[in-house]
Amino acid sequence: MRLEPFADLLSEAIGLDPAALGERGLSRAVTAAMSRAGTADPGAYLRLLSASPQAKGDLIREAVVPETWFFRDREPFWLLRERLRTLKRRGTTPRLLSAPCATGEEAYSLAITCLEAGLPPGGFHLTAVDVSPESLAVAARGRYGRNSFREDMPEADRHFIRQGDDERTAVWAVRPEVAATVDFLQANIVSERFLCNEKPFDIIFSRNFLIYLNKEARKRLMANIGRLLAPDGILFVGHSEILSFLSEGYQAVRHPRAFACCRETARPHVPAAPPRPESAAPAAPGVTRTRTPPRAARPSPSGIPACGQRAPDHAPPRSPADVSTAPAASRTPGRAGGENPLEMARRLADHGELAEAAAVCRRCLEADRHNAEAYFLLGLVGAAEHRVQEARALFQKALYLEPGHAACLTHLALIHEQLGDAARADIYRQRLRRLSETGGTRP
Ligand SMILES: C[S@@+](CC[C@H](N)C(=O)[O-])C[C@H]1O[C@@H](n2cnc3c(N)ncnc32)[C@H](O)[C@@H]1O
Numbered sequence: 412m413r414l415e416p417f418a419d420l421l422s423e424a425i426g427l428d429p430a431a432l433g434e435r436g437l438s439r440a441v442t443a444a445m446s447r448a449g450t451a452d453p454g455a456y457l458r459l460l461s462a463s464p465q466a467k468g469d470l471i472r473e474a475v476v477p478e479t480w481f482f483r484d485r486e487p488f489w490l491l492r493e494r495l496r497t498l499k500r501r502g503t504t505p506r507l508l509s510a511p512c513a514t515g516e517e518a519y520s521l522a523i524t525c526l527e528a529g530l531p532p533g534g535f536h537l538t539a540v541d542v543s544p545e546s547l548a549v550a551a552r553g554r555y556g557r558n559s560f561r562e563d564m565p566e567a568d569r570h571f572i573r574q575g576d577d578e579r580t581a582v583w584a585v586r587p588e589v590a591a592t593v594d595f596l597q598a599n600i601v602s603e604r605f606l607c608n609e610k611p612f613d614i615i616f617s618r619n620f621l622i623y624l625n626k627e628a629r630k631r632l633m634a635n636i637g638r639l640l641a642p643d644g645i646l647f648v649g650h651s652e653i654l655s656f657l658s659e660g661y662q663a664v665r666h667p668r669a670f671a672c673c674r675e676t677a678r679p680h681v682p683a684a685p686p687r688p689e690s691a692a693p694a695a696p697g698v699t700r701t702r703t704p705p706r707a708a709r710p711s712p713s714g715i716p717a718c719g720q721r722a723p724d725h726a727p728p729r730s731p732a733d734v735s736t737a738p739a740a741s742r743t744p745g746r747a748g749g750e751n752p753l754e755m756a757r758r759l760a761d762h763g764e765l766a767e768a769a770a771v772c773r774r775c776l777e778a779d780r781h782n783a784e785a786y787f788l789l790g791l792v793g794a795a796e797h798r799v800q801e802a803r804a805l806f807q808k809a810l811y812l813e814p815g816h817a818a819c820l821t822h823l824a825l826i827h828e829q830l831g832d833a834a835r836a837d838i839y840r841q842r843l844r845r846l847s848e849t850g851g852t853r854p
Contacts (some may be wrong), residue, residue, distance in 0.1 A: 414441065417441045417470070420460060420470075422628075426625055426631065430625045431840075435848050442464070444472075444473045468543055468544055469502075477513035479514060486667065490647075491614060492665040494645055498530065507521050507537045507538070508538050508615045510617050512546075512550060513541055514544075515547075515595065516537030518595070523566055526570070532588055538594045538609070540598045557578070557581070569587060574582045601635070602631070611644065614644060615639060621655060622649065629655070641676060644677075647670060651821055657797065753785060757770050769789055786805045787806065802822070803830075806819045806823050821843060827839065
């Protein structure tokens with residue numbers, strides 16, 4: 412079956428980059444959507460696609476799986492809660508956008524965070540957008556199975572009504588007063604007129620979307636976000652997407668694992684990492700998870716670090732002086748105080764302690780100059796500090812030592828895209844695709 416017409420159609424409809432799926436992924440999506448439409452004839456199916464918006468929607472859903480869950484990655488929502496409290500103190504009625512929202516879990520997580528931050532149901536505006544009417548219909552129903560609950564969710568009992576006794580089949584309905592706070596909207600986020608009459612948003616969540624887009628659509632997404640984000644607004648993106656924004660006039664909000672950024676000129680009040688719930692409350696409904704009990708927040712020196720400053724986390728990282736670097740750290744994990752030096756470097760980097768993380772990596776490299784992971788982490792530090800060429804060289808070294816390093820390939824593709832070298836970016840994407848098709852990716 413010739414896949415080009417389907418790739419073109421998806422590219423035109425939603426800005427999809429077929430390379431993001433790979434040939435196998437695209438073929439799987441088209442085959443599944445054809446079987447759903449009850450046809451095995453690609454020609455007839457193409458005709459159906461041009462006549463039926465529903466058939467097109469089905470294909471889009473197969474291509475960009477609306478994979479999502481409540482409080483996905485958790486950390487962004489702690490940062491959000493503190494930001495909301497700040498806005499509340501200022502007397503601002505926050506405006507939030509979840510785009511794309513898929514089946515609604517992200518949007519309801521935002522709503523719940525607003526309510527938990529002490530905002531009344533009418534005290535914030537929340538818009539949630541997706542291109543798929545089917546996903547939006549699920550969102551509007553607001554009933555979810557256990558697969559939508561994969562994170563600790565101590566606040567769940569306050570915002571859901573459980574229906575059914577059997578854990579496996581029970582559903583959790585979003586309480587009507589929570590559901591009423593979200594405006595679901597069908598729209599194409601990469602269209603030029605996307606939300607063209609809306610006022611700016613204080614908070615935008617646009618996660619796990621840019622990675623699917625072709626170059627043109629990425630540009631439109633960036634332009635739309637640039638237009639819709641308030642001057643001191645905060646943008647939350649996926650972890651493999653933040654690098655793309657950092658070279659486009661945004662700077663990272665240094666809250667570990669929140670993957671948030673703001674305009675380089677902005678200095679919004681982003682408070683210190685917030686206190687988390689004191690007790691390890693029941694995990695997500697129907698899901699038992701064990702997690703390290705939360706620690707209390709440390710006050711920041713200034714009380715309120717701004718964007719680009721570090722928001723202290725709960726476990727102050729040890730200084731590099733505490734670290735004894737064992738030889739060949741990533742291949743023969745050397746333990747220092749029970750922690751592999753590279754794990755420590757990663758943790759330091761996660762906490763925004765970039766100089767310290769780099770120092771640990773360099774010590775690892777002094778002990779073993781073939782340590783791919785140390786080069787990779789140094790590359791991440793370089794990228795986070797906008798030293799793009801240096802980061803590129805470090806990622807290339809890591810990749811030379813470990814050709815199957817998927818994260819390196821991803822970062823190199825993004826860096827070359829930012830440098831305007833689309834051909835080289837493509838080469839890295841193709842390598843990444845081949846790697847995932849042969850199951851050779853490493854985390
Ligand atoms: C992986 S989900 C991301 C959901 C959520 N943001 C998250 O991170 O959990 C991707 C969603 O993008 C939607 N989508 C794809 N192209 C779109 C477009 N051009 N405009 C609006 N939504 C789009 C898909 O329908 C799908 O629901």
